[in-house]
Amino acid sequence: MISYPVVFGYRDVIKGRGFFAGVVTDGQALLTIEDDGGHWLFGVNPGGVAGGGKETAEAAREFKKSYLSVLFDIAEEAHTFQEFKAEVERFFHETNEPTEAEWKRAHVEVKKGALNNPNLPRVDVDKRPSSIQIIELQGDETAPRDVNVFDAPLCEAA
Amino acid sequence: MSSSGTIELKLVFAMLDTCAPGHQKKKRLHNWKVSYNGHEFRNLKLGEHGSNRPEVFMGFVRQMARQLLIEDCAKRELPTVYS
Numbered sequence: 001m002i003s004y005p006v007v008f009g010y011r012d013v014i015k016g017r018g019f020f021a022g023v024v025t026d027g028q029a030l031l032t033i034e035d036d037g038g039h040w041l042f043g044v045n046p047g048g049v050a051g052g053g054k055e056t057a058e059a060a061r062e063f064k065k066s067y068l069s070v071l072f073d074i075a076e077e078a079h080t081f082q083e084f085k086a087e088v089e090r091f092f093h094e095t096n097e098p099t100e101a102e103w104k105r106a107h108v109e110v111k112k113g114a115l116n117n118p119n120l121p122r123v124d125v126d127k128r129p130s131s132i133q134i135i136e137l138q139g140d141e142t143a144p145r146d147v148n149v150f151d152a153p154l155c156e157a158a
Numbered sequence: 159m160s161s162s163g164t165i166e167l168k169l170v171f172a173m174l175d176t177c178a179p180g181h182q183k184k185k186r187l188h189n190w191k192v193s194y195n196g197h198e199f200r201n202l203k204l205g206e207h208g209s210n211r212p213e214v215f216m217g218f219v220r221q222m223a224r225q226l227l228i229e230d231c232a233k234r235e236l237p238t239v240y241s
Contacts, residue, residue, distance in 0.1 A: 040217045042224075048199045050221040069188035070200045076187045091200060098224040 005107040009152025016075040020137040047096025123155040164213040177231035199225040
């Protein structure tokens with residue numbers, strides 16, 4: 001088994017009860033390649049999410065689906081935009097402490113040059129710190145031309 | 159077996175009863191939301207629709223055990239998830 005520290009960036013529009021929310025996140029996760037060849041992404045921030053597949057790209061897609069499924073669950077529960085915003089922020093900021101410890105150990109190895117995933121681009125994690133922004137979209141802001149829905153590529157944290 | 163395999167959800171719930179006494183779980187639209195000791199895991203899958211014996215991938219169980227800080231107990235109760 002080998003693990004890599006990675007960062008991801010998602011940009012989504014979520015429809016709730018009577019509101020549209022733009023959710024922009026830059027998060028951290030641990031990419032683990034199991035001995036049987038399975039690839040898994042385990043969230044650090046948000047810590048309560050995971051996704052797996054036969055290869056990294058599939059694991060990344062499943063991780064994104066898991067993340068979105070949680071946002072949809074929260075949107076279904078929330079009665080107002082403010083409730084949605086507060087709960088999504090809580091979800092995002094709850095760090096998975098044991099996974100974070102593994103992420104930091106792997107990050108040290110990357111910084112030393114002892115670990116490298118040749119299939120992922122690298123990014124300086126100081127330039128992509130974990131963050132979340134949630135804004136209520138009004139009227140014309142929900143028109144497709146005005147919404148940036150392009151995710152950032154999965155990158156190895158350096 | 160590894161994170162890539164599956165495990166019956168009822169075995170996961172039995173582990174939670176032992177390792178996270180007093181935990182709360184709520185069935186949401188896409189996931190079970192599990193809360194314990196001030197921590198929350200919202201990504202325990204419901205399992206396949208229509209199945210009498212729903213199963214989840216072990217990776218979700220491992221991540222949940224880490225999130226709820228019950229990993230040592232989970233390893234004892236569900237050794238197949240970690241072998």
